[in-house]
Amino acid sequence: MASSLSLSATPRTVPYFALDVSTAFASLSTKEKLYSHHFNAAAWYGSMVCAAQLSVESPRALTLFYSLFAQNSIQALRAFSETAGDVAVDEFDRFLEYVALFYSNMGNYLSFGDSKFVPSCTKKSLLSILRSAPCSATQGLSPTEVEALVEQLYDASAGRTELGFAPRGTTAYYGPDVTEANVEAVDAVLAANNISPLNTRVFRAADGTFEVHVASARQAVRDLPSSGSEKVRLVYGDFHRAMSMVVYHLRLALPHVANDTQRSMLEAYVRHFESGHIDEHKESQRHWVRDQGPVVEVQIGFIESYRDPRGVRAEWEGFVAVVNKAQSLAYQHLVDGAPAFLSQLPWGKTFENDVFTKPDFTALEVLGFASSGLPSGINIPNYDDIRREIGFKNVYLANVVAAMSFKEKMSCVTDADWEAFKSHFMTAMQVGVGIHELLGHGSGKLFVKKADGTSNFDAATLNPLTGAPITSWYHEGETWSTRFLDLSNPMEECRAEAVALYLCVLPDILRIFGQQSVEDQNRTVHVVWLQMVRAGLIGLEFYSPDTKQWRQAHMRARFCILQTLLRAPNSIVRITHRPQERFLEITIDESRVRTDGHRAIGELLMHLNVNKAIGDAAAGRAYFEPLTAVDDEFLSIRETVMALRKPRRQFVQPHTRLSTATGAVELLTFDSSVAGAIEAMVQRHRDVPLLL
Numbered sequence: 001m002a003s004s005l006s007l008s009a010t011p012r013t014v015p016y017f018a019l020d021v022s023t024a025f026a027s028l029s030t031k032e033k034l035y036s037h038h039f040n041a042a043a044w045y046g047s048m049v050c051a052a053q054l055s056v057e058s059p060r061a062l063t064l065f066y067s068l069f070a071q072n073s074i075q076a077l078r079a080f081s082e083t084a085g086d087v088a089v090d091e092f093d094r095f096l097e098y099v100a101l102f103y104s105n106m107g108n109y110l111s112f113g114d115s116k117f118v119p120s121c122t123k124k125s126l127l128s129i130l131r132s133a134p135c136s137a138t139q140g141l142s143p144t145e146v147e148a149l150v151e152q153l154y155d156a157s158a159g160r161t162e163l164g165f166a167p168r169g170t171t172a173y174y175g176p177d178v179t180e181a182n183v184e185a186v187d188a189v190l191a192a193n194n195i196s197p198l199n200t201r202v203f204r205a206a207d208g209t210f211e212v213h214v215a216s217a218r219q220a221v222r223d224l225p226s227s228g229s230e231k232v233r234l235v236y237g238d239f240h241r242a243m244s245m246v247v248y249h250l251r252l253a254l255p256h257v258a259n260d261t262q263r264s265m266l267e268a269y270v271r272h273f274e275s276g277h278i279d280e281h282k283e284s285q286r287h288w289v290r291d292q293g294p295v296v297e298v299q300i301g302f303i304e305s306y307r308d309p310r311g312v313r314a315e316w317e318g319f320v321a322v323v324n325k326a327q328s329l330a331y332q333h334l335v336d337g338a339p340a341f342l343s344q345l346p347w348g349k350t351f352e353n354d355v356f357t358k359p360d361f362t363a364l365e366v367l368g369f370a371s372s373g374l375p376s377g378i379n380i381p382n383y384d385d386i387r388r389e390i391g392f393k394n395v396y397l398a399n400v401v402a403a404m405s406f407k408e409k410m411s412c413v414t415d416a417d418w419e420a421f422k423s424h425f426m427t428a429m430q431v432g433v434g435i436h437e438l439l440g441h442g443s444g445k446l447f448v449k450k451a452d453g454t455s456n457f458d459a460a461t462l463n464p465l466t467g468a469p470i471t472s473w474y475h476e477g478e479t480w481s482t483r484f485l486d487l488s489n490p491m492e493e494c495r496a497e498a499v500a501l502y503l504c505v506l507p508d509i510l511r512i513f514g515q516q517s518v519e520d521q522n523r524t525v526h527v528v529w530l531q532m533v534r535a536g537l538i539g540l541e542f543y544s545p546d547t548k549q550w551r552q553a554h555m556r557a558r559f560c561i562l563q564t565l566l567r568a569p570n571s572i573v574r575i576t577h578r579p580q581e582r583f584l585e586i587t588i589d590e591s592r593v594r595t596d597g598h599r600a601i602g603e604l605l606m607h608l609n610v611n612k613a614i615g616d617a618a619a620g621r622a623y624f625e626p627l628t629a630v631d632d633e634f635l636s637i638r639e640t641v642m643a644l645r646k647p648r649r650q651f652v653q654p655h656t657r658l659s660t661a662t663g664a665v666e667l668l669t670f671d672s673s674v675a676g677a678i679e680a681m682v683q684r685h686r687d688v689p690l691l692l
Helices: 004-008 021-028 032-043 048-054 059-072 076-084 089-104 125-133 141-155 180-192 240-257 260-275 278-290 323-336 336-341 384-391 397-403 415-440 482-504 507-512 518-542 553-567 590-616 617-627 633-643 674-687
Strands: 016-018 198-203 209-215 219-222 234-240 298-306 315-324 362-369 377-380 395-396 573-578 583-588 650-652 656-657 667-668
Touching: 004 016, 004 633, 016 336, 016 617, 016 674, 021 315, 032 180, 032 240, 032 298, 032 315, 032 667, 032 674, 048 059, 059 141, 059 674, 076 089, 076 125, 089 125, 125 141, 180 198, 180 209, 180 234, 198 323, 198 415, 219 323, 219 667, 240 260, 260 278, 260 298, 278 298, 278 384, 298 377, 315 323, 315 590, 323 362, 323 415, 323 507, 323 650, 336 415, 336 507, 362 415, 362 617, 362 656, 377 415, 395 397, 395 415, 415 482, 415 507, 415 518, 415 553, 415 573, 482 518, 482 553, 482 590, 507 518, 518 553, 518 583, 553 573, 553 590, 553 617, 573 633, 573 650, 583 590, 590 617, 590 674, 650 674, 656 674
Parallel strands: 016 650, 209 234, 362 395
Antiparallel strands: 198 209, 219 234, 298 315, 315 362, 377 395, 573 583, 656 667
């Protein structure tokens, strides 16, 4: 068994891909470029929040690395290190790889998997590199402080290798002396006072008071009334320097909006980041959803709650992207056909939204995505009431998917399946992501009873899983995440992924994406399904045997789908595992996808959707947790998965700046390499300082 340190060492072969947005950016008007630039700056001013949400050492290390390379070119620093620090070439390259991966994840925990990675160079080499550089590069840290920081970066002891509540993991959303039980009690006080935890962190003061730090430009303190023994105080002004600059650039973007809806959206954003009040962010999202078909698409705030071990506090995210009109046309056809496609889902009209409000669905070329990682598709906002009353938007990040390439055979598939992957992967991604976001996350009704007694459901409705009348629902103010907590993200991702499998077999959907012949349709369906079950298999990398915890919501979701298909009568999935040879292969019976496979996924969807609809967290947990438990057979498979694993691709993003000569917006691009990732960090944060 490999040591935790070797398993977490920075890989030597991380692939870097530069995002190409040059053609799309060139098509923008001067006004649109200025709008994009200032919103992009606002997004990146908040990015340091991601580091602060990860670990106490991440912000200090990120600032140190930026300072080091801002004052020294890679070539000069290499020369300093070799001559003054006696650092070997290979060791210096390992250091560069660590810095690039650190910046790509905005900290020292992988954005996909929540596991810590440490430098693969020695501590001695890393310290020599820092000491041989100019003293000013250490940001005023004393030699003792630098050594202490380096020790933290290499710490792979128990409880430090993954994110989570102590003692299993570590998190910077909460102070080190704040327990999971404390957080539950604090969140109950917040709920009683109608305060969202979305943009907060929790710490314990010296007098025992729990301080809920709220991200905002303005600073203020307010004690909350509590019926329990806990004293809870709101402390506004968390990250106030960064939030102030976010507000500053959003105001600079205001003169360049395309319409009054965008103006109202930005004004609500400004109020939110000034005050920290979530109601203002929700108001911004109402305008955002109504801003249909913009040339430049934007989003900013505390959005996704994947990294909070409790599943309710959100990570910083801000993005700017240019709409790809040609690719967006296919998604608009998918939107137009959505009511008919949704009627094919197995739960029937009662458990589907009464009215489908057609959302915006666009393919985007990302200009900047300021967070710890980049997805391939998004369905937001995550506010249940806004989704129910107004709607939502879907985006497909086209240049992120386009940057993915396969230079060598994918593991765990046959040669024939590899040929199918190469020819139909891009279409399968468009189909799978499109259905996942629009018809997966966009489907399903939540049964809600308001405080005045009115509801959006019939109390006599039968639960199709039990045959008895429903006995649970959501009360006003409750959400899917507050009911299902840590299971809300993996269960929802599982539901969306399962919808993609269930509906991708429809010829009408496949024709939307250019698959006209029966042969092409069958190949695309095969790749969508095979890609899913393979992901469920290799997703075992993101399961921790020591803590018996999943570190990644999407991979837990895909493992659930894999287990569902394996346990179904007449399973269509076969796994061949020869551990001594490190051989692992997964196949599916293509001829039975539309029969036995489809039937099994339909049953899974019934459980996931009905339990979500009525808010039955106990039944949902009882169904989902056994399907995602990892037994001895799969622990053995996991060892082979770990032996075969390859590093996840990272992206090098472009940067915008204002020309000092003309005031025009310039687009800066960087190489698809470790050096390109570091250069992007330096150029970006010369213009957008790293602030907390």
